[in-house]
Amino acid sequence: MTEDKQLVSPDSSGMVQVIYILYLVSLAFGITGLVGLIMAYIYKGEGPEWLETHYRFQIRTFWIGLLFGLISAVLIVVFIGYLVLLFSFVWFIVRCAKGMKYLHRKEALPNPTGWWF
Numbered sequence: 001m002t003e004d005k006q007l008v009s010p011d012s013s014g015m016v017q018v019i020y021i022l023y024l025v026s027l028a029f030g031i032t033g034l035v036g037l038i039m040a041y042i043y044k045g046e047g048p049e050w051l052e053t054h055y056r057f058q059i060r061t062f063w064i065g066l067l068f069g070l071i072s073a074v075l076i077v078v079f080i081g082y083l084v085l086l087f088s089f090v091w092f093i094v095r096c097a098k099g100m101k102y103l104h105r106k107e108a109l110p111n112p113t114g115w116w117f
Helices: 003-008 015-024 031-043 049-078 079-104
Strands: none
Touching: 015 031, 015 049, 015 079, 031 049, 049 079
């Protein structure tokens, strides 16, 4: 198997890493987060169990992050939304960093369905 095929095979950690990177880039260019979400849904169910925890974690990170973003947008009119938005950015970055740490170790995430870090 060539290096290129290993990178895109569903059991490869390379695809999971690409999705984490797309999520982080989405903080500047929002559309990449949607691309990452679609990729996570496509590859979910096709890899080993330890990678499946990462896909679940990534999908939940997107949807919970979107929820926090919507809440902060509504609350911006009373100015507390800026604090919620800041929290959302930090939360999103920490979750991606935590996921990448476990991915680098080739370990499953301990609680992929949790809301926090």
